[in-house]
Amino acid sequence: MKQIAQRVGVSVSTVSLVLNGRDGGRVKPQVARRVREAADAMGYQPNALARSLRTSRTHIVGFISVEVATTPYAGGMIQGAQDALSALGYVLLTVSGDDAQAIDGEVDALRRYGVDGFLYSAMSNRVVDVPRSLTRLPLVLVDATDAAHRFPSIEPDEFRIGYDATTRLIDAGCRRIAYVGCAEPMIAQTGRLEGYRQALVDHGIDVDERLRRDVLNNGPALRAVEELFDAERPDGFFCFNDARAWYVYEAAARRGLAIGDDVSVVGVDNHRVFAETLEPQLTTIELPHYEMGYWAANRLVAWIEGRAINESTWPRTTAVMPLLDTPAPAKVHCTLIEKASVRGARWAARRCPTSAARRDTP
Structure with missing residues (x-):
């Protein structure tokens, strides 16, 4: 700091104010700029240990x-x-x-x-x-x-996840929209289910509990989804996460149904494995x-x-x-990543392939 002060022709206290970000209203802007330019030119780096002691x-x-x-x-x-x-x-x-x-x-x-x-x-x-x-x-x-x-806390807006996913399926023309949820008691399960129900109500569609299956994983989950297909014949599925969307893909394939044509599906997570493996690619809501x-x-x-x-x-x-x-809790309104698993989106996806949005870094 002494060397910078000598080079610029100011006091050490002035240099200290500028380099510690406390120059506002105390040091003329043009002087502060000269101090920073000199510090950069001389390779100044603050000593973190010394600063922590002070x-x-x-x-x-x-x-x-x-x-x-x-x-x-x-x-x-x-x-x-x-x-x-x-x-x-x-x-x-x-x-x-x-x-x-x-x-x-x-x-x-x-x-x-x-x-x-x-x-x-x-x-x-x-x-x-x-x-x-x-x-x-x-x-x-x-x-x-x-x-x-x-x-202070932050979390995804679980209600909006369910609402936005279901609304996307309704906009695609689906009317018998199933919810493949999670059998464990979770904030996400409660919020997404409420959003699913509210979206149906707001669009004039009756909430039919027969179209809901809460599952865990593996064989029992797949069999529950297959039974849902056969008993209720949904034309759209909102899935608690991308992993559960796989059961919908598998059950549809076994019945000769095409995802994105005969059946529309929206998941949650934008999980890299499922996002890059499922065909057609899964429309999903990315968790933030x-x-x-x-x-x-x-x-x-x-x-x-x-x-x-x-x-x-x-x-x-x-x-x-x-x-x-x-x-x-602060809530993040999550983003729906449009791919090809929703009716009407496959043609658009073939013409203009999309992938998960990339974020800019500072």
Whole structure:
């Protein structure tokens, strides 16, 4: 800083204000620009250790995942958080645990590193009991919420997922729309089922519970979907996720029915394996894992530093991220990725092939 001050002809305190981002209203803009240009030319890099001793902040964030690291979606969520934190001058440390004791141990380890705050995520959108060890520092929940809404949190808008998927099938001319749901009690199951029902009602279609099957996986799930085909003859299927859409594809093939012509299907996840394997490709709603990680990291830093974040600099993503001051739980309106499994879309897809939307990076 002394060398930069000598080169520009200003005081060391002026250089300190500029390089620490506190020059607004204190240093003339043209002087601040000259300081930054000199710092860049001289290869100035702040000493993170020295800064942490002075500010009592390490600029390290801990990401605690409950089984998330073992899922196909962990990469997007962690990448979103890492991209946001990197732009804000923070480093991300990620650990995983599958029970309260393991999580407490990981939290203690991260606290010894002096982390400034935590991101906490479960394997799927759910209400979580936040470990007491996490409540001593700023905390943001990712793809999860606590019952009392004590902490900022972000999750997919599950109701809109069901509503948008069903509406897409209705727009394609389907009238006997089945729901292949999840037999486990989950926030996603409840929200998507409610959205499915509401879309039918809003479009003047009776809700027929005979068109609903809640399944788990493997043989029993396939047999349940086959029975649904034979008993109710649906012309459209909204599936809880892309994995369950596979049972619809298989059952249709066994009956000589063509997906995208005789039967329309919409899934959820934009799961890479199913998205690249099923033929015709599956129209699906992409879950916003990157967006949730990115938003949560920005919300956490805003809390740690007690300041507003410039949201106008955020990257353009597949789904639009909510504002940081959105009350918990903040919900992301997920994006439908149009492919070829819905009636009328196959011809358009052949003329203009589409793939999952790519996000811009900063």
